[in-house]
Amino acid sequence: MADTSELARRPRIVGVADFVLTLQLGLTIVGAAFVLALGASGGVIPLLLLAVALVAAVTLWWALRGMRRRERRARWTAVAVEAFQLALLLGVQVADHDLTAGDLLAPNVFLPVTAIVLLLLPPAGAWFASPAEQ
Secondary structure (H helix, E strand, C coil), rough: CCCCCCCCCCHHHHHHHHHHHHHHHHHHHHHHHHHHHHHHHHHHHHHHHHHHHHHHHHHHHHHHHHHHHCCCCHHHHHHHHHHHHHHHHHHHHHCCCCCCCCHHHCCCHHHHHHHHHHHHHHHHHHHHHCCCCC
């Protein structure tokens, strides 16, 4: 019989963070495919961005697998990947002198911020700190 104790149920915020991270993973893969199809022949920068996107996608996939098993390091890996992607995006926009207030509401900014905030909330911390039910 399944254990329905409070500890065994995943907090809703962890489920929402899981959904947001899965969506981010899908968007990263689609973005990598576009870079590969449209701009990989344009020099070193598109290839570098493609490599970063693929490393981020693999790392995010690993973090999602670990989050579903309540691994604490997976939570922090997901936070780090999302923070890195956010910093990279904002850094590129600032370097291009393109950053506007509207850019801060774009999905590329909104989704990582949402995932980071959700994973840093106390219920998420308690979920990952407690031992996984076997």
